[in-house]
Amino acid sequence: MDIPLPAFIPDNLINKDHMNNETHISSYSSLAIVLIILLLLTMISVTVTGFHLGPFAVAAALIIASIKVASVITYFMHVKFESLFMKLMISGVFVIFALIIIITFIDYLLR
Template sequence: MIKESESHMQSYGKLFSILLILLALTGFTVFISRVDLGSANIWVAILVASIKASFVLLYFMHLKYESFLIKSSFLATIGFLAILIGFMFWDIAFR
């Protein structure tokens, strides 16, 4: 027999706190864009964007409650994307 899945309902307080975290990270992105960090600017921007995307995926798209297979396929896709972006940076650096 198929077991009834758990409810993925989250409280409004939790969702609102995630929204506030995302807004704070957006404000940090705007602030850090005005600071000259040299070559680290792109890495900080990618790091903050990755953190924000993780919050959206985990809480608003309910990836936190999915099975191991879906989580691992998503992580494999992200890993492959990171490799491709790394190759792009490596290609641009040695032109």
């Protein structure tokens, strides 16, 4: 039942790990470190927005949230250790997502 892959797909696009049972396993300690970083970022976010800096608070909160989201995707969702194809697909969709939000919002602002 093994269907050979078309030759034009480069080797590194396909995750070979599953084929020879060498899947990357995240260590407990690395996951715990990511959680500590996420909690620290939450603390920073709560503190910074407490200063009532107006638009800067919004920018700071959104930047911190983006860093948190990036770490969750990279480590908790294990994307760092996926195949190049998955990485490209996932990052591509997030870029499109961000562009849609930003461009639509700019369109509204400049009306």
